[in-house]
Amino acid sequence: MRKIGLVGLGKMGVLHGAIVNALPDCRISAVCEREKFIVNMAKKILLNDVSYYVSCTSMMENEALDAVFITTSIRQHLPIIVEIAKAQRDISLFVEKPLAESADSARLACETVANLRGVHMVGFQKRYSPIYRHAKKLIDEAAIGKPLFFMAHSYSSDLLREGKSWRSKKGTGGVLLDLAPHLIDLILWFFGDVKSVSAITRSLYSREVEDFANASLVFESGLTGQMNTCWSVRGFRLPEISIEIYGDKGNMLVEDDMVKLEPGESTMNQEPQVFYKQTFDTAVPFLVDQREYTEEDMTFLDCINRGSEPGTSFSEAAKVNLLIDRIKKTASGTI
Amino acid sequence: MTPFENILIGDNAFIGVSHLSNARARQTLQRLNVEKIVEVIRAATSNGATGYSFTVHPTNSQILAKLESSGALAQDFSLYPILPYAAGYVRTMNEKGLLGTLGDLLNQVSMVDRAKLLVRGVATSIAEDPIGLMKIYLDYEISRIPNRAKIGGVLLHEVITDLALSYRATNIIQSFIENIRNKWHATPGFVTRNFSRFVEFFDQMKLPFADLIVMTPFNRIGFQMIPSKQSCEASLSRVGNAKVIAMSILAGGYLNLDEAAEYIRPLNLSGAVVGVSSEEHARQVFTRLRTIEEQRSKRTNL
Numbered sequence: 105m106r107k108i109g110l111v112g113l114g115k116m117g118v119l120h121g122a123i124v125n126a127l128p129d130c131r132i133s134a135v136c137e138r139e140k141f142i143v144n145m146a147k148k149i150l151l152n153d154v155s156y157y158v159s160c161t162s163m164m165e166n167e168a169l170d171a172v173f174i175t176t177s178i179r180q181h182l183p184i185i186v187e188i189a190k191a192q193r194d195i196s197l198f199v200e201k202p203l204a205e206s207a208d209s210a211r212l213a214c215e216t217v218a219n220l221r222g223v224h225m226v227g228f229q230k231r232y233s234p235i236y237r238h239a240k241k242l243i244d245e246a247a248i249g250k251p252l253f254f255m256a257h258s259y260s261s262d263l264l265r266e267g268k269s270w271r272s273k274k275g276t277g278g279v280l281l282d283l284a285p286h287l288i289d290l291i292l293w294f295f296g297d298v299k300s301v302s303a304i305t306r307s308l309y310s311r312e313v314e315d316f317a318n319a320s321l322v323f324e325s326g327l328t329g330q331m332n333t334c335w336s337v338r339g340f341r342l343p344e345i346s347i348e349i350y351g352d353k354g355n356m357l358v359e360d361d362m363v364k365l366e367p368g369e370s371t372m373n374q375e376p377q378v379f380y381k382q383t384f385d386t387a388v389p390f391l392v393d394q395r396e397y398t399e400e401d402m403t404f405l406d407c408i409n410r411g412s413e414p415g416t417s418f419s420e421a422a423k424v425n426l427l428i429d430r431i432k433k434t435a436s437g438t439i
Numbered sequence: 440m441t442p443f444e445n446i447l448i449g450d451n452a453f454i455g456v457s458h459l460s461n462a463r464a465r466q467t468l469q470r471l472n473v474e475k476i477v478e479v480i481r482a483a484t485s486n487g488a489t490g491y492s493f494t495v496h497p498t499n500s501q502i503l504a505k506l507e508s509s510g511a512l513a514q515d516f517s518l519y520p521i522l523p524y525a526a527g528y529v530r531t532m533n534e535k536g537l538l539g540t541l542g543d544l545l546n547q548v549s550m551v552d553r554a555k556l557l558v559r560g561v562a563t564s565i566a567e568d569p570i571g572l573m574k575i576y577l578d579y580e581i582s583r584i585p586n587r588a589k590i591g592g593v594l595l596h597e598v599i600t601d602l603a604l605s606y607r608a609t610n611i612i613q614s615f616i617e618n619i620r621n622k623w624h625a626t627p628g629f630v631t632r633n634f635s636r637f638v639e640f641f642d643q644m645k646l647p648f649a650d651l652i653v654m655t656p657f658n659r660i661g662f663q664m665i666p667s668k669q670s671c672e673a674s675l676s677r678v679g680n681a682k683v684i685a686m687s688i689l690a691g692g693y694l695n696l697d698e699a700a701e702y703i704r705p706l707n708l709s710g711a712v713v714g715v716s717s718e719e720h721a722r723q724v725f726t727r728l729r730t731i732e733e734q735r736s737k738r739t740n741l
Contacts, residue, residue: 125635145569150606248521339465341455361460380459382662384691389634391665392601 106130106405109169111160111184112176113137113146116200116227119343119393120173121151123401126390130295130405134167136160160184164191169409171196177270178202178281182209182216182331196222197410198401201229202285202428203421205276210425214418223407225414226402226421228289230345230360236290239347239358241343243294247367249353251295254329258287259341260343261336266309278313280305284333287345288424289416291331294347298427303435310334319431334339443732444589445652445684445710446725447519448483450493452716453502458662467716473501477509482718487729489532490517490591490655492684492712495580495709497525507586517591519652521630523599570614577615581623592652593619594628601633609644616651627657628652630686633665638674648681654712657685659694676706682709689713696727704731 110117121132136157137143143156157163159344160172162192174184182204188195197217203226204210217224220416230236243251260283263272272279292298300322305314314335323329335343347358354367365377388398400416407414451457453476457464471479480491480502493499506512581593595603595615603611606690612629619627631637634655643646661668673730675683683709687697701710711728 117600122602126605126633144567147567148567149608149611150602314507339455341464342459342461359460359462361458380691380693382660382690386662387665387667389666390601390605390636391663392605404624 106170106408107133107168109134109136109163109167109172111136111163111172111174111188113139113142113150113291114175114177117173117175117238118150119397120175120198120200120401122262122392123390123398124173124405126392127398127402127405128389130170131151134163136163143249154376161189161191164188164195169195170323171198171404174199176200177276179207179270179276181205182321185213186216188211189220194221196404197224198227198404199225199421200227200419201289201421202226202281202417202424204425205281207307207422207426207429210418210422214422216393217418222361223404223412223414225404225407225420226416227400228286228416228421228424229289229394229400230286231394231416232270232403234386234393235361235363235379235381236358238379238384239327239356240294242356242363242365243349244293246351247354247365248351248356249306249350251325251349254291254295254347255328256287256291256329256345256347257332257334258283258345259333259337259340260335261338261340262343263309263315264338266311271311272310274312279308279315279333279335280317280431283335283343284317284331285424285426286429287331287333287347289421290345290347291321291329292420292423292427294349295325295327295329297423298322298430299324301430301434303431305432305435308334314432314435317431317435319434343359442736443565443708443710444490445477445490445682445712445726446489446728446732447490447684447710447712448480448721448725449491449686449712449714450496450499450502451714452489453479453714454494454496454498456714458687459693463692464613471716473498473505473641476502477505479715479718479721480506483715483721483725484513484516485726486722486725488725489515489731490519492521493521494521495583500583500585504585512586512589514590518584518586519592519594519628520581520584520590521594521596521654522577523596557712570610570737573611574614574618577618578622590623590625592626592628593623594630594652594654597630597632600629600631600637604631604633604636604640607640607644609646611642612646616646624653626650628654628682630654632656632663635666635670635674638677642677648679650680652684652709653678653681654684656687657703657706657708657711658688658690659698660690662690662693663687672706672738683707684709685711696724700727700731 108130110121124130125132132154134155138158174181179329181199204213271282298321300318303319306316309313315336319331321329345360349356357364361381363379368374388395392399404415452467455464455468616627619625656663664671683705688703688711713724715724
């Protein structure tokens with residue numbers, strides 16, 4: 105039985121805790137949460153048979169854990185990684201996305217775990233969705249030939265007035281750190297490293313952070329792309345991602361719920377092929393929210409069992425922070 | 440085989456939900472308004488729908504008020520609210536954090552109930568009695584439904600049900616059942632996407648299935664049937680007198696109506712819930728479901 109610790113019992117902590125508890129051979133056995141009110145509530149309705157701590161060091165000293173999920177606000181990620189790594193060198197860590205609040209912190213997180221045993225993974229769950237996995241396979245198989253350019257967006261209606269949580273505070277918030285990391289991770293996964301960036305950011309409702317960003321990207325491969333992200337678009341019940349890719353042998357549209365492939369040099373007599381979630385086997389052992397959360401947690405546990413590295417490792421995740429910082433830096437001075 | 444008791448209209452199309460395509464959901468929403476939705480519901484009922492299952496989304500308050508004032512609902516038509524409106528609270532949580540969300544919730548509940556919570560300070564009392572808060576919240580939501588007399592059952596949203604299953608939070612499940620039965624004299628129900636685990640949990644905790652509704656996916660391709668189609672089908676024989684209502688029978692619009700109907704026809708279900716987006720769609724779907732109902736009734740009478 106794998107013993108798992110959970111640091112931060114917010115929305116994502118509760119979600120991962122539920123999945124882990126529902127999977128075979130693993131169990132949440134300790135929780136580190138500083139907010140007494142949340143601990144008292146959790147003891148009554150969620151986890152009454154686990155040990156609670158207010159410090160990671162004391163949790164690590166008192167519990168023989170195999171892995172820890174870090175699901176706190178972003179700025180706490182790095183100090184917690186450092187604290188846990190000091191206490192136990194072979195611990196496996198799962199950190200919610202993004203890895204850190206800046207490229208510097210993400211680099212320090214990578215350095216902290218560089219010589220440690222264990223699996224170090226970041227929660228970019230979109231890569232575990234059958235839709236995005238299929239899109240990646242089609243791109244790699246050159247189903248649309250060589251990608252020439254793309255148009256991508258990530259929109260939500262999450263913030264339609266000034267927010268009050270850490271997501272709206274300078275240093276820990278903004279659409280680029282909150283909503284955009286998934287899209288940025290997918291773009292980097294699909295297309296590789298970025299050579300140059302030019303960008304604009306705008307605040308629409310927030311005083312301290314950006315609510316909108318537009319970035320023009322040139323990749324090492326020569327591919328170019330446009331990316332828009334905004335968490336203040338009306339009419340989106342859920343956050344949505346869309347990536348239109350134009351290649352020299354066809355076009356492809358990738359969204360959260362489908363891949364539409366238009367192969368060939370001409371569209372004449374060509375029906376587009378559409379792959380929905382339903383096209384793929386959708387069964388997982390336990391389902392809460394989207395199935396990719398279960399898939400990513402299973403991948404994390406499987407990597408621990410096999411001693412293998414996940415696709416969404418710390419070093420892959422650090423690339424996302426690096427690109428976010430480049431976008432912010434290029435955009436500084438814009439409205 | 441029992442006849443279908445519940446042939447329900449689902450509200451997905453009315454609130455912008457599609458399990459096939461978010462873009463399609465938005466397009467559907469663009470051509471609907473409350474008046475058109477009431478006509479869709481009217482078309483469904485005149486073709487055999489026996490009730491309406493809905494989340495407590497703001498749009499539904501308007502729909503229900505309109506249904507009430509227009510007298511569109513038949514005497515025996517029943518309402519099945521699903522609580523809470525989870526997506527709304529997730530958004531508030533992103534915006535205001537957990538404490539801010541709870542603060543908002545408290546501001547919504549009635550002054551009397553709020554006074555009960557405020558006696559020892561809001562945070563302390565919620566932490567000491569989260570189940571009490573849940574009851575107050577449920578009472579508040581149910582009391583806002585304009586046609587309360589028509590409530591046939593009240594269902595707990597799948598996110599809460601499924602979290603409760605995983606955390607083995609028996610007190611959430613039990614308190615929900617008691618509150619809905621004792622205070623509202625309605626049938627308690629649960630929406631779950633983990634049907635087999637739900638059945639196992641009730642068995643292990645010795646919770647009775649009798650007079651419960653369980654709404655869960657059943658469809659030919661096993662979409663969202665967790666952990667597998669076979670396991671969910673097998674679990675159907677273990678729920679005693681619970682009324683299992685199949686949802687996602689069209690796998691979010693991926694299957695056609697005949698495929699969907701043929702799959703559910705022989706299953707031990709109490710009925711199905713299907714979302715419809717136009718009057719014509721409503722006529723097709725509910726006429727077809729009524730046909731299955733008749734076939735099942737004939738077999739029962741033999």
